[in-house]
Amino acid sequence: MRTVFYLLQKEFVQIFRNRAMLPILFAMPVIQLLVLSYAATFEVRDTPMSVIDQDRSLTSRQLVDRLVASGYFTLVDQPATPEQADAALRRGEVKLIVHVPPRFERDLLETGAAPVRLVLDALDGATAGVVQAYATQVLARVSRDVQARTATAAARPAPRIEVRPAFWYNPDLNYETYMVPGILVVLVTMIATFLSAMNVVREKEIGTIEQLNVTPIRKGPFLIGKLLPFWLIALVELGVGLAIARWYFHVPMLGNLALVFGLAGLYLLAMLGLGLWISTMADTQQQAMFIAWFVLVIFILMSGLFTPIESMPAWAQRLTLLNPMAHFITIMRRVLLKGAGLDAVRVQTAALLLFGTVLLTLAVRQYRKVTA
Amino acid sequence: MPVIEAHGLTRRFGDFTAVDALTFSVEAGEIFGFLGANGAGKTTAIRMLTGLLRPTSGEARVVGFDVYTQAEAIKRHIGYMSQRFSLYEDLTIRENIRFYGGIYGLPRRAIRARTQALLERLALTEAADTQIRALPLGWKQKLAFSVALLHEPRLVFLDEPTGGVDPITRRQFWDLIYEAAARGVTVFVTTHYMDEAEYCDRVSIMVDGRIAALDTPHSLKQRYQVGSMDDVFLKLARPAASP
Numbered sequence: 001m002r003t004v005f006y007l008l009q010k011e012f013v014q015i016f017r018n019r020a021m022l023p024i025l026f027a028m029p030v031i032q033l034l035v036l037s038y039a040a041t042f043e044v045r046d047t048p049m050s051v052i053d054q055d056r057s058l059t060s061r062q063l064v065d066r067l068v069a070s071g072y073f074t075l076v077d078q079p080a081t082p083e084q085a086d087a088a089l090r091r092g093e094v095k096l097i098v099h100v101p102p103r104f105e106r107d108l109l110e111t112g113a114a115p116v117r118l119v120l121d122a123l124d125g126a127t128a129g130v131v132q133a134y135a136t137q138v139l140a141r142v143s144r145d146v147q148a149r150t151a152t153a154a155a156r157p158a159p160r161i162e163v164r165p166a167f168w169y170n171p172d173l174n175y176e177t178y179m180v181p182g183i184l185v186v187l188v189t190m191i192a193t194f195l196s197a198m199n200v201v202r203e204k205e206i207g208t209i210e211q212l213n214v215t216p217i218r219k220g221p222f223l224i225g226k227l228l229p230f231w232l233i234a235l236v237e238l239g240v241g242l243a244i245a246r247w248y249f250h251v252p253m254l255g256n257l258a259l260v261f262g263l264a265g266l267y268l269l270a271m272l273g274l275g276l277w278i279s280t281m282a283d284t285q286q287q288a289m290f291i292a293w294f295v296l297v298i299f300i301l302m303s304g305l306f307t308p309i310e311s312m313p314a315w316a317q318r319l320t321l322l323n324p325m326a327h328f329i330t331i332m333r334r335v336l337l338k339g340a341g342l343d344a345v346r347v348q349t350a351a352l353l354l355f356g357t358v359l360l361t362l363a364v365r366q367y368r369k370v371t372a
Numbered sequence: 373m374p375v376i377e378a379h380g381l382t383r384r385f386g387d388f389t390a391v392d393a394l395t396f397s398v399e400a401g402e403i404f405g406f407l408g409a410n411g412a413g414k415t416t417a418i419r420m421l422t423g424l425l426r427p428t429s430g431e432a433r434v435v436g437f438d439v440y441t442q443a444e445a446i447k448r449h450i451g452y453m454s455q456r457f458s459l460y461e462d463l464t465i466r467e468n469i470r471f472y473g474g475i476y477g478l479p480r481r482a483i484r485a486r487t488q489a490l491l492e493r494l495a496l497t498e499a500a501d502t503q504i505r506a507l508p509l510g511w512k513q514k515l516a517f518s519v520a521l522l523h524e525p526r527l528v529f530l531d532e533p534t535g536g537v538d539p540i541t542r543r544q545f546w547d548l549i550y551e552a553a554a555r556g557v558t559v560f561v562t563t564h565y566m567d568e569a570e571y572c573d574r575v576s577i578m579v580d581g582r583i584a585a586l587d588t589p590h591s592l593k594q595r596y597q598v599g600s601m602d603d604v605f606l607k608l609a610r611p612a613a614s615p
Binding site: 002003005006007009010013014017018206207208210211212213214215216217218369370371372 | 419422423424425426443444447448450452454456457458459460461462463467470471472473474475476477
């Protein structure tokens with residue numbers, strides 16, 4: 001136990017003495033949380049739009065005004081011909097073409113239906129889907145208004161079924177509420193994994209590991225001394241991040257914070273085990289960095305943070321079961337945002353327990369004081 | 373009982389035999405010089421004797437313990453100073469001493485007392501809170517040697533301890549070695565400097581993984597009828613150096 005104390009003392013002195021490291025540890029995650037939480041939104045605003053209005057009627061002008069007024073679209077161009085509009089779309093200057101054909105207003109008033117052509121730049125499929133949904137909404141509202149204006153008592157529109165959605169846990173459909181806890185998980189994970197991945201291999205590079213290996217130090221205390229500092233730092237960062245989420249982003253926190261931190265501690269053991277395992281395998285910090293990046297990018301992209309796991313193909317969904325980060329993001333959303341108890345995340349908790357055990361065991365076995 | 377006893381100690385890396393059937397012993401209190409050209413197998417031999425590297429075959433006992441089965445017991449009783457610098461550059465002198473003292477399980481009071489004594493012996497009391505990176509190489513090496521002796525081992529391995537320092541500092545370093553030997557510590561030292569070989573009680577010269585000669589410097593010079601250890605070394609090592 002005393003050995004662990006001296007190891008911890010040494011690690012903390014080294015971490016807090018490293019002037020390049022401190023801002024990376026404490027300032028960067030905060031800045032990233034603030035910036036990314038605004039940037040990583042699925043909301044699409046100010047889509048550049050060009051409008052070909054060949055009708056030039058009251059209704060067509062009203063339609064364009066409504067689109068602009070919605071805030072989702074910016075009118076950048078009003079070309080005379082569809083060819084000009086297509087060229088602008090090809091150049092990427094506009095993402096949406098709204099083509100109102102001649103006789104639009106008259107057809108609408110006479111027959112109650114008139115076509116409007118929407119052309120979307122669908123290179124980014126997700127964005128195109130959102131843009132299309134917004135545009136359709138606006139058009140539907142315009143057509144309702146026109147019908148209401150022209151409807152007489154005799155020809156009332158048929159009664160419609162109106163859907164009123166109730167959005168639970170995030171009633172304002174606030175993107176920050178959804179994204180901030182997930183981004184926080186990514187940041188804490190990066191800190192924990194990179195720091196532990198770089199640590200042992202750094203001692204290999206400067207040669208001090210050999211000096212430690214000729215001392216009677218035991219594996220257990222050595223590895224605890226290597227893991228505990230980063231475990232504590234990551235938990236402190238989680239605390240800081242949650243405070244920012246709570247008081248700056250006003251993320252509703254229904255969950256039991258003790259449970260959140262308890263499960264975070266478990267999750268971090270798994271990720272620190274991974275980092276340590278990488279560190280004991282690699283010969284240089286460069287190698288460790290590369291492997292850690294490779295693994296983390298996969299974990300992040302398959303975590304359900306940016307793309308819902310439910311929309312992945314079946315085989316990819318099964319793969320996410322092997323991703324501790326996916327489990328912990330689920331835990332964060334369920335426990336933190338929905339106020340769920342341990343019972344609701346027991347599968348994820350069991351998975352983290354398993355990953356932690358396996359990864360730490362691998363790391364402990366990989367670290368050898370004697371070269372065979 | 374000898375402090376080091378090796379019999380047929382061998383280490384292969386694939387097809388390459390780095391250390392080939394080493395047989396020798398080192399007595400308590402000796403300063404044992406372990407010489408050889410670069411790549412002759414000195415470091416590999418030291419790594420096996422310190423329990424860092426498992427031998428391929430052969431036997432060895434160090435401070436009475438077997439290198440295969442009792443490596444951790446050996447580690448409690450030996451000190452080691454590698455050719456790669458082994459103190460933490462971003463820790464101060466005092467912090468390095470405290471850390472290694474703690475690792476060897478010295479009581480807090482002993483760490484404090486020995487730190488004080490060590491700093492005074494090396495005249496480094498005023499620099500105690502300076503980070504290692506700011507020290508000249510010669511100071512670092514003297515310090516590394518003293519830290520290797522902090523837990524009062526019976527045997528200390530020095531792997532090219534004086535590489536890259538000036539002759540005056542080397543002489544001071546050897547004064548420290550003599551002081552340690554006078555306290556009864558056995559010293560096992562590798563070096564490139566043949567004048568240093570003259571300071572050893574006995575010297576072995578490794579050529580291509582084998583011990584080509586082992587005796588006192590005086591006897592070696594007589595046997596090869598030359599005036600200096602430099603010439604002894606050249607006579608033995610030349611066939612290997614120019615294939």
